[in-house]
Amino acid sequence: MAVIISHKHKFIFIKTAKTAGTSIEVFLSRHCGLEDVLTPIFPHVEPHVARNYEEKEFFNHIPAADIKKKVSREIWNNYFKFCVERNPWDKTLSHYHMLRFRAENNLSLDEYFEKGQFCFNYPKYTDNSGSVIVDRIVKYENLSEELAYIFRRLNIPFEGSLGVKAKSEYRTDRRHYKEILSTEQAEIISKAFSREIELFGYSFQ
Numbered sequence: 001m002a003v004i005i006s007h008k009h010k011f012i013f014i015k016t017a018k019t020a021g022t023s024i025e026v027f028l029s030r031h032c033g034l035e036d037v038l039t040p041i042f043p044h045v046e047p048h049v050a051r052n053y054e055e056k057e058f059f060n061h062i063p064a065a066d067i068k069k070k071v072s073r074e075i076w077n078n079y080f081k082f083c084v085e086r087n088p089w090d091k092t093l094s095h096y097h098m099l100r101f102r103a104e105n106n107l108s109l110d111e112y113f114e115k116g117q118f119c120f121n122y123p124k125y126t127d128n129s130g131s132v133i134v135d136r137i138v139k140y141e142n143l144s145e146e147l148a149y150i151f152r153r154l155n156i157p158f159e160g161s162l163g164v165k166a167k168s169e170y171r172t173d174r175r176h177y178k179e180i181l182s183t184e185q186a187e188i189i190s191k192a193f194s195r196e197i198e199l200f201g202y203s204f205q
Helices: 021-029 064-070 073-078 088-102 109-115 140-154 183-192 194-200
Strands: 003-006 011-014 080-085 136-139
Touching (some): 003 021, 080 140, 088 109, 088 183
Antiparallel strands (some): 003 011
16 A cells, blocks of 8 residues: 655545555556655556655555554545545455466366465554544445545546556456356455445445
């Protein structure tokens, strides 16, 4: 998870995993000022340029709670803080395909579930008590519509498309998760992501 802190537009974008975060980050980078904080993207995606992140040691995968400790109270209280979350069954498959790609296709879905190393974003936008500490969590399923609202609020031009689909090459099987996951696998995800399911009202159906 990377972060963008824009003093120009007064927002903090907390980048979560497998939620189009890199594409959003690249889009926003084109509208950021020279004094804004942008952490690096790995691998690099043009035209994103990292800057101003080293002094306060902002880093990839930094949770919102740690960002809060590094910025002033004025910035935290007055900047619009947002991130994105995703249906856990769909997100889990996306995460699997990313790891499978990196393993040169030598990772089966069963092996992935045996490892049990799922993609959790919940700790990135909550505090130690489990309370949400950002202003808005966009649902990936309504991405364009919700981003349009946020960007209007922030006075950032948006024509309905981010203009980049970073890391889209990972997933070649585009079938719906209900066609791929077994009943047992679906239940494992239900238990692992119970907090997210309760918070957002997600359903396997």
